[in-house]
Amino acid sequence: MSIERIVIVGxxxxxxxxxxxxxxxxxxxxxxxxxxETDLPYHKPPLSKAFLKGGEAELQLLRPEEFYVKNRVELMLGRRVAAIGPAEHRVALxxxxxxxxxxxxxxxxxxxxxxxxxxxxxGGVVALRNRADGLMLRAATVGAEDxxxxxxxxxxxxxxxxxxxxGRKVTVxxxxxxxxxRAVAPQISEHLAASAVAAGVRLLTATTLRGLEGDQGRVSHVVTANGERIAAQVVxxxxxxxxxxxxxxxxxxxxANGIVVDRSFRTSHPDIFAIGDVASYEHWxxxxxxxxxxxxxxxxxxxxxxxxxxxxxxxxRAVPWFWSDQGDAKLQMVGLSFDADEHVVRGESGAGSFSVFHYRAGRLLAIDSINRAADHMLGRKMLAAGFSPPPAAVRDLSVDLRALAEAALAERAAPVIAGA
Amino acid sequence: MTTITFIQPDGAAREVVAKPGESGMQAATRAGVEGIIGECGGSCMCATCHVEVAPQDIGRLPPRDDIEQEMLESILTDVPEGSRLCCQIKLVPELDGLVLHVVEIAG
Structure with a gap:
């Protein structure tokens, strides 16, 4: 049966x-x-950075408006899907x-x-996900000190x-x-924590909250479990x-913690698929x-x-990668470090440029990098090819890891000559 | 006002007027310049905004920072002098008339 109409929700x-x-x-x-949402589709990551800092609250669009016209994409913005009828093959708005x-x-x-x-x-308590939250956060920040x-x-x-x-007084x-x-190696946590503190951020780890206090409907303080009251006009x-x-x-x-999909992103219904943050799948x-x-x-x-x-x-079989820009520190991550049993550092954490290579039973699983884009990019290649550099080589900055990986992969790709 | 020109591999040229504070990638994606994707939104993470700066303009740009340099070295065997990720090019008024060649990338 030919497919004449594909509907995408989101x-x-x-x-x-x-x-x-x-x-x-x-x-x-x-x-x-x-x-x-009523806006043309836009980049989400800048909402926590450039969008809040910029003079104007401008969105960075994923595609220009003409893209949707040129590609005959019927963009239905500001519309909420109320129900799916799998048997009828219809969605209700x-x-x-x-x-x-x-x-x-x-x-x-x-x-x-x-x-x-x-x-x-x-009021003044915001969870950031979309442009509306970003605007609320921008507005709440005006005149706020804490x-x-x-x-x-x-x-x-x-x-x-x-x-x-x-210039705000910030407590995390x-x-x-x-x-x-849950996401990165301890060395990376330590480095980013130190950078935040150096930027004037107060960090309270191992700390839980008792609640938030307000004044005339707006937040004024958060109260920690041990009773400290911290001033906050924005939370x-x-x-x-x-x-x-x-x-x-x-x-x-x-x-089950998301919409369950198979390797072709098909849900439990054969004509319905799920992708992105909502899709739960067995990762290769x-x-x-x-x-x-x-x-x-x-x-x-x-x-x-x-x-x-x-x-x-x-x-x-895409290799997952991720980044987070925190002030001057660029964190880049590639692979998945679950169940790692060995963590090998390349570079010097003190110098603000280093990577942590995660291994399990000698196999490279993931690399977390701070200001070391070359390690990150090489990691994408090595993980896609299933190549694990020896930990001793990773530790030794005099070893050219890229040359090592390229030589190993070239050898692997070389044709096997019968009888040779 | 900063007007820059993007030239496609087939020679087609497109002039774009930048907004204040925009990067080359932002101006290109706003205008729908083919071949400039900017998938990471300008974080120097995806290398989908690769351009070659026209020879006469190379000297007008500030040098690449370490991250951009390492990203380019990762996607190219040799990095030509004019290779840039244009999310890292801030279109200040002094760059009026800049010419960028869009580089074809696989995939």
Whole structure:
């Protein structure tokens, strides 16, 4: 049966790239791209940095408006999908209208999780996810002196650096013993923590909160579990996200910390697919079921699902990579470091330019880099090829890792001559 | 006002007027210049905004920083003098008339 209409729900990085990839791969049928935000699809990462710092609150668009016209993408902005009817092959919008599809792709993303704390609904408390949150944060910051960031994860540490650069007094509150604890090696946490402190940020790790206090409906303080009252006219929450899976769940599609998909991004319903932050899948590198929240995951999955929608072979084996700009420190990560049993440092952490190579049983799993883009880029190549440099070579800065990897990969690619 | 020109591999030229504070990548993607993607939004992470600066303009640009240099070295065997990731080129008024050649990238 030919596919005449593909409906994509979600106008983030994943949904928008999918529209582009379908056209690049030669799909000629209809594409509808539906999202509840009213803005043209835009880059999310700058919201925690340039968007807050800039003179004007300008969005950086993913594609210019003419792209959607030229590529015949029916952009349905400011529209919320209310329900999916898998049997009818239709989605219902909140205005009561319905749209038919042959294939449906859910790229609904995730939303910030909020802590169950007294006062979390006070004015001046913001969780940053989209432009509206960014505008609220910009407005709340005007005239504010004290900013408290709840959660020392990527977005929290980026925001802390941004607000410190804007001259605000910033306190980061993290429940775990170190920042970014679940994501990066201890050496990386230490370096980024030291950079934040040097920029004037107060870091309270191993600290939980009792609640938030307000004055006339606006936040004035956060109170730690041991009773310290910290002034705050702005509180930003960054303690993780929840996948937007409710639409799928209501339609009877299997969900478990996200919408469950197979290697071709198909959900438990054969004509419905899911990609991006919301998709839960068994990752080829880690042999475990996970969701990844990143631009790379969104766009690479979009390219892969386009192929699988069009019946082309699509074995998804992208190497995950991620970045976080925290003030002057550029953190770049490649691979997945779960279950690593050996962590090898290349470079000098004191010099602010080093990488941590993660191994399991001698196999390279991931590299976290601070201001060492060459290691990061080489990591993408080595992990894609399944090449693990010996730890001794990684430790030794006099070894040219790139030459080592290229020689090994060239040897592997060399033709085997029969009888030779 | 800063007007710059992007030239495609087939020779087609496109003039773009930059907004204050924009990077080469931002101006190009706003105008829909083919071949400049800027997938990472300008964080010098994806190398999808690769250009060759016209020889007469190379000296007008500030040098690459370490990250841009390492990114270019990672995608090219030899990095020509004019190779840049244009998300790192801030289009200040002094760069009016800049000519950038879009480099074809695989994939």
């Amino acid at each position: 106008t983030g990085h994943a949904g928008t790239q999918l529209a582009a990839s379908l056209r690049q791969d030669g799909y000629a049928g209809a594409i509808a791209l539906i999202g509840d 909140d205005d009561g209208s319905t749209i038919a599809y042959d294939r449906l792709v859910l790229a609904t993303g995730a939303r910030p999780r909020l802590p169950a704390l007294p006062g979390i609904d006070l 900013v408290v960031v709840i959660g020392g994860g990527f977005i929290g540490m980026e925001l802390a650096a941004t607000f410190a650069a804007l 509150i993290e429940a775990a013993p170190r920042i970014l604890g 930003v929450v960054g303690i993780g996200v929840l996948p937007n899976q409710e639409l799928a769940e209501a339609a009877g599609i299997a969900c 590198m880690a042999a475990r079921v996970l969701r990844l929240e990143s631009v790379q995951n969104a766009t690479d999955q979009a390219r892969a699902v386009a192929k699988s929608l069009l019946g082309m072979p699509a074995d998804y």
